[in-house]
Amino acid sequence: METAYFNGKFIPKDEISISPDDRGFLFADGIYEVARWYESFFYDMTSHVTRLKRSLRELRINWDGADLFPSIANDLIRLNKLGSQQAMVYFQVTRGAAVRTHYFPSPETTPTVYANAWGFVPDNQSLESGIKVMLKEDIRWSRCDIKSIALLPNTISFQEAFENGMKECIFVRNGLITEGSHSNIFFVIDGTLFTHPESNQVLSGITRKNVLRIAQELGIKIREEAVQENRIRFIREAFITNTSAEVTPVIDLGGNTLGDGLPGPMTRLIREKFDAEIKAIKG
Ligand code: PMP
Numbered sequence: 594m595e596t597a598y599f600n601g602k603f604i605p606k607d608e609i610s611i612s613p614d615d616r617g618f619l620f621a622d623g624i625y626e627v628a629r630w631y632e633s634f635f636y637d638m639t640s641h642v643t644r645l646k647r648s649l650r651e652l653r654i655n656w657d658g659a660d661l662f663p664s665i666a667n668d669l670i671r672l673n674k675l676g677s678q679q680a681m682v683y684f685q686v687t688r689g690a691a692v693r694t695h696y697f698p699s700p701e702t703t704p705t706v707y708a709n710a711w712g713f714v715p716d717n718q719s720l721e722s723g724i725k726v727m728l729k730e731d732i733r734w735s736r737c738d739i740k741s742i743a744l745l746p747n748t749i750s751f752q753e754a755f756e757n758g759m760k761e762c763i764f765v766r767n768g769l770i771t772e773g774s775h776s777n778i779f780f781v782i783d784g785t786l787f788t789h790p791e792s793n794q795v796l797s798g799i800t801r802k803n804v805l806r807i808a809q810e811l812g813i814k815i816r817e818e819a820v821q822e823n824r825i826r827f828i829r830e831a832f833i834t835n836t837s838a839e840v841t842p843v844i845d846l847g848g849n850t851l852g853d854g855l856p857g858p859m860t861r862l863i864r865e866k867f868d869a870e871i872k873a874i875k876g
Contacts, residue, residue, distance in 0.1 A: 595709065599707055614693065615687055615690045617687030617742060621743035621745075623685055623741070624645070624654065627682070628662075633875060635682075642663065654687075662708075666708070670710055682710045684708040685706070689703045716837075716841075719841050723844035724844065725760065726761040726763050730765060731764030737795055738793045748774070750764070769821055769822070771819065773835075777801040778832070779834065784859075785816055786814065786816070786859065787817075788815075790819070800840070801834050813863075825846060828846065830851060830852055831851055832856075839864070844856065
């Protein structure tokens with residue numbers, strides 16, 4: 594029986610009931626986080642808490658429990674006996690249940706807080722061999738910096754990639770490559786590492802931030818600058834980053850083979866350093 598967290602209690606997931614007036618249900622009026630457990634620790638939980646607080650602040654959801662995220666996450670790992678394996682914790686806060694109006698309900702409305710955890714098996718095939726990704730017009734809103742649960746443009750875009758045998762859908766807005774449906778993307782052009790700058794067009798990924806730090810430590814030349822779709826022919830390497838995919842090589846971008854169609858040397862170097870950091874924390 595899976596144990597989940599719901600509004601202050603750890604209870605069997607099946608026993609959770611949520612009001613049909615919940616603004617998460619009616620308006621996707623909520624935010625979420627996903628953190629990864631590596632057999633004995635959460636990777637960069639501090640950044641997840643910081644981003645959770647930022648998302649709440651940006652949507653003006655009054656919940657002062659964000660600092661509880663690490664202890665709730667640890668409890669979920671323990672209660673679901675996931676301690677010695679890899680796992681994910683999902684955490685969501687909505688504005689709560691209120692009469693359906695387009696204006697926000699009273700600030701006293703109690704937010705709905707939900708979290709669960711599950712065992713996670715990394716996609717080693719993709720990590721080793723690289724993935725093919727689709728390119729599509731970015732049909733999302735202009736606050737992609739908020740980790741909102743309103744993910745319909747992301748899911749319908751990803752579904753199209755999935756149905757075409759591809760592992761991610763990469764978005765293009767006004768000719769510029771932004772990010773994936775659930776990942777950030779990096780490119781190697783002329784030996785320089787490129788990724789879209791932090792802005793309202795992309796989510797500030799925690800893996801993105803750590804990869805930029807690692808690249809800097811490796812002495813790699815970095816430009817936080819969007820790459821134009823019409824410069825694809827100059828891209829030698831690419832990789833996506835997110836909490837579950839870590840650093841996953843991209844070998845084909847919208848039907849264009851990158852480099853020699855294999856994970857490139859800079860991608861492999863960054864991946865190795867990322868893996869080494871995880872191993873070092875594990876001890
Ligand atoms: N962009 C989007 C749109 C995402 O959904 C995600 C996954 N949360 C990311 C980037 C990567 O973020 P992170 O590295 O924090 O998982």
